[in-house]
Amino acid sequence: MTAEATTEARQLPYILAITEGVRQSLQEYDTSFLAGEDVGLAGSVFRIYKGLYAEFGPERVIDSPISEAGLIGLGVGAGATGLRPMIDIMFSDFIGECMDEIANQLAKTRYMFGGKTTLPVTVLTMGGGGINLAAQHSQSLEAWLCHIPGLKVMMPATPHDVKGAIIAANRDENPVFVIMNKASLGITGEVPEEPYAVNIGEAIVRREGSNFTIVAIGRMMHEAMTAAEILEKDGIDVEVIDPLTLQPLDTETILTSVRKTHRALVVHEAVRFGGIGAEIAAQIQENAFDDLDAPVGRIGAPFSPVPFSPPLEQAYLPNAQKIADGVKDLIGLD
Amino acid sequence: MELTKDILLDLHRRMVRIRHFEDEAGKLSESGQMPGALHLYVGEEAVAAGVMVHLSDEDQITSTHRGHGHLVAKGGDFKQMYAELYGRSTGYNKGKGGSMHIANVDAGMLGANGIVAAGPPIAVGAGFSNKYRGTKNVAVPFFGDGATNEGSFHEAANMAAVWKLPVVFVCENNGYGEFTPQAEHQAIKDITDRAAGYGMPGIQADGMDAIAVWEAAGEAIERARNGEGPTLLECKTYRYYDHVGRSGIGLEYRSDEELDEYRKEDPIPKIEKHLIDNNVLTADEIQAVHDGILAEIAEAIKFAENSPLPDPSTVTEDVYYTG
Numbered sequence: 001m002t003a004e005a006t007t008e009a010r011q012l013p014y015i016l017a018i019t020e021g022v023r024q025s026l027q028e029y030d031t032s033f034l035a036g037e038d039v040g041l042a043g044s045v046f047r048i049y050k051g052l053y054a055e056f057g058p059e060r061v062i063d064s065p066i067s068e069a070g071l072i073g074l075g076v077g078a079g080a081t082g083l084r085p086m087i088d089i090m091f092s093d094f095i096g097e098c099m100d101e102i103a104n105q106l107a108k109t110r111y112m113f114g115g116k117t118t119l120p121v122t123v124l125t126m127g128g129g130g131i132n133l134a135a136q137h138s139q140s141l142e143a144w145l146c147h148i149p150g151l152k153v154m155m156p157a158t159p160h161d162v163k164g165a166i167i168a169a170n171r172d173e174n175p176v177f178v179i180m181n182k183a184s185l186g187i188t189g190e191v192p193e194e195p196y197a198v199n200i201g202e203a204i205v206r207r208e209g210s211n212f213t214i215v216a217i218g219r220m221m222h223e224a225m226t227a228a229e230i231l232e233k234d235g236i237d238v239e240v241i242d243p244l245t246l247q248p249l250d251t252e253t254i255l256t257s258v259r260k261t262h263r264a265l266v267v268h269e270a271v272r273f274g275g276i277g278a279e280i281a282a283q284i285q286e287n288a289f290d291d292l293d294a295p296v297g298r299i300g301a302p303f304s305p306v307p308f309s310p311p312l313e314q315a316y317l318p319n320a321q322k323i324a325d326g327v328k329d330l331i332g333l334d
Numbered sequence: 335m336e337l338t339k340d341i342l343l344d345l346h347r348r349m350v351r352i353r354h355f356e357d358e359a360g361k362l363s364e365s366g367q368m369p370g371a372l373h374l375y376v377g378e379e380a381v382a383a384g385v386m387v388h389l390s391d392e393d394q395i396t397s398t399h400r401g402h403g404h405l406v407a408k409g410g411d412f413k414q415m416y417a418e419l420y421g422r423s424t425g426y427n428k429g430k431g432g433s434m435h436i437a438n439v440d441a442g443m444l445g446a447n448g449i450v451a452a453g454p455p456i457a458v459g460a461g462f463s464n465k466y467r468g469t470k471n472v473a474v475p476f477f478g479d480g481a482t483n484e485g486s487f488h489e490a491a492n493m494a495a496v497w498k499l500p501v502v503f504v505c506e507n508n509g510y511g512e513f514t515p516q517a518e519h520q521a522i523k524d525i526t527d528r529a530a531g532y533g534m535p536g537i538q539a540d541g542m543d544a545i546a547v548w549e550a551a552g553e554a555i556e557r558a559r560n561g562e563g564p565t566l567l568e569c570k571t572y573r574y575y576d577h578v579g580r581s582g583i584g585l586e587y588r589s590d591e592e593l594d595e596y597r598k599e600d601p602i603p604k605i606e607k608h609l610i611d612n613n614v615l616t617a618d619e620i621q622a623v624h625d626g627i628l629a630e631i632a633e634a635i636k637f638a639e640n641s642p643l644p645d646p647s648t649v650t651e652d653v654y655y656t657g
Contacts, residue, residue, distance in 0.1 A: 113431060
C-alpha cells in the first residue's frame with residue numbers, strides 16, 4: 001500500500017476482494033475447494049462468494065450441513081490427504097462449535113505426528129461488531145486462536161490485504177485463519193487484478209510518525225488513522241502499525257517503531273482483558289523498556305458481551321475519538 | 335468375497351501381532367520403564383484385524399485413544415511403535431506423540447487420538463478427499479460406544495451420508511465408556527439403531543470373531559468403494575484389561591464372571607481352532623507364528639531402549655511447516 005497509487009489502479013470493495021481472492025485460489029490449485037454453510041448457492045449470507053458456485057460447480061464450492069465441527073474435521077482429513085481445503089465458518093463466534101477440531105486436531109496434528117504431515121487448510125471467518133448483530137455474532141475472538149501453537153492468524157483490514165491474505169493462506173502449508181471484518185465489507189481500496197499474496201507475519205506501517213506509535217488490529221487500523229489526523233492538529237505525529245498477522249506476530253516492526261517514538265498504544269475491538277494487546281504490550285516492555293517514556297497503553301472493549309442496541313454498541317466499541325483520547329492520556333495532555 | 339487360506343492366516347497373524355505387542359507394552363508400562371499412560375486393545379483384536387485385511391496403504395483410518403491395535407493391524411512396524419511409546423526420536427512421531435497420538439500417515443493411519451470422537455470428522459475429510467481425487471479408496475474411523483454420544487460423531491455421520499462419501503464407521507462397542515456401563519450412558523443397546531437416523535445402513539458383527547468382522551466389513555467397504563455411501567458397522571467386543579493400563583485404577587465396575595465369559599470368546603483361540611479344524615495350520619505351526627512374533631517384539635523393544643531420546647532443543651520443531 002503506497003500513497004503513490006496511480007489513478008488507473010483498480011478500486012474494489014472489501015467484499016469483492018474476498019470473492020476475487022477465493023476465486024483465484026480455486027483457479028491456482030485444482031486441489032482447493034471451498035466448503036461451508038450456504039457458501040454455494042447463496043454465496044454466503046454475506047454474499048462474499050457470489051458467483052463462485054456457478055463458476056466452479058458444486059464439487060468445488062460446497063454447501064455443507066450446519067456442522068462446524070464436521071467442517072473443520074473435513075479440512076483436517078482432506079488437508080492431510082492431498083487437498084488444500086478452504087473452510088468457511090460463517091461468523092467467528094461459531095468457533096465455539098468446533099474448538100476441539102481447531103485446537104486439538106487442526107493445530108496440533110503436524111506436531112503430534114512428529115512433522116510427518118502438513119495441513120494446508122485455510123479457515124475463512126467473519127469477525128467484529130458494529131452492525132447491531134448482538135452478543136453471538138459480533139465478537140473478536142482472535143486471542144483464542146493466537147494462543148494455540150500450530151495456527152496462523154490474520155486480520156486483514158483493507159481490500160488489498162484481504163485478497164492477499166486469502167491467497168497467502170491457501171498457498172501456505174499450515175493452517176491459517178483469515179478473520180475477515182463484516183463492518184468493512186463496503187470499504188474500497190486499490191486491489192491489483194492479478195493474484196498476489198501478502199506476507200504472512202509481516203506488519204505494515206500504515207502511517208509514519210515520529211512521536212507516538214499506535215498498533216491497531218483489524219478494522220481498528222482505520223479508526224487509528226482517523227485518530228492520527230485528529231492528533232496531528234495537536235502536534236502529535238503518530239505512526240500507525242497494522243500487524244496484519246497476529247500469529248506469528250511481527251514484533252520487530254513494532255519494536256523498531258517504539259524505539260523511534262518512545263510511546264505506544266495498542267488498540268483492538270476485542271475485550272481488553274486477556275486480549276492480544278496484552279501480549280503486544282508485554283513484548284514491547286520486555287524488549288524496549290529502556291526506550292519507553294510512558295507505560296504501553298491498551299484500548300479494547302469493556303469486559304462485557306457485545307450489546308445489541310446501537311447506542312450501547314457504539315459505547316462498547318473503540319473508535320477514533322477514544323483512541324485519540326487514549327493517546328493524549330498517555331502523553332499527559334488534557 | 336471368498337475366505338481363502340491366505341485371509342485366514344492374515345487375520346490370525348494380525349491378531350497375534352496385536353496381542354503380544356500389547357501384552358509386552360502393558361508389562362513395560364507397569365514396571366515403570368515406559369512413560370505415560372497406555373490404553374490397551376487386548377480382547378478387541380478381531381475388529382482391527384477383520385477390517386484392516388480389506389484395506390491398502392491408500393485407504394485411511396482414524397483411531398482412538400486405544401489405538402495401538404489399529405496401527406499394528408495396518409502394518410505398523412514394531413520398532414517404530416515401541417520407540418514412540420518409549421518417547422524416542424526413532425519413533426513414528428519422533429517421540430512427540432506417544433501412545434495417544436501414534437500415527438503413520440504414509441500407510442493411511444491418521445493417528446490415534448486423545449479426544450473421544452475426534453476421528454470421525456477427520457475420516458470424513460479423508461473420505462471426501464478420496465472421492466474428490468477420483469480414487470476408489472475408503473476411510474474408516476474406529477470409535478467406541480461412548481464416542482457415539484459426542485456431537486462430532488453425529489456431524490460426521492450426517493455429512494458422510496448426505497454426501498455419500500466412501501466412509502465406513504466402525505464402532506467397537508466394548509460395553510463401557512471408560513468405567514461407565516453402556517446402559518448408563520445411552521438408552522439404546524445397539525449402536526446400529528442410530529444408523530437409520532443418518533440414512534445409512536447399520537450392520538452388526540460379532541466383535542469377538544475375526545471372520546464375522548471380516549465378512550461384515552467386506553460388505554460395507556465394497557459398498558463404499560462402489561460409491562454407494564457410508565455404513566455404520568457395530569462390532570460388539572470386550573476389552574480384557576482395564577480402561578487404562580492392564581490393571582487400571584483399581585475400580586470395581588465390572589465382574590470377574592463377565593470377564594470370564596468374554597475370555598471364553600477370545601478371538602485368537604477361536605480362529606486357531608478354525609485353522610486346525612480346517613487343516614490350515616497345525617498346533618506346532620501356530621506356536622511358530624507366536625514365537626516368531628515374540629522374537630520380533632523382543633528385538634523391537636531392544637531397538638527402542640537403545641534409541642536416542644529426542645534432543646531437548648527440538649521441542650519447538652514441527653509446530654509449523656517452514657519449508
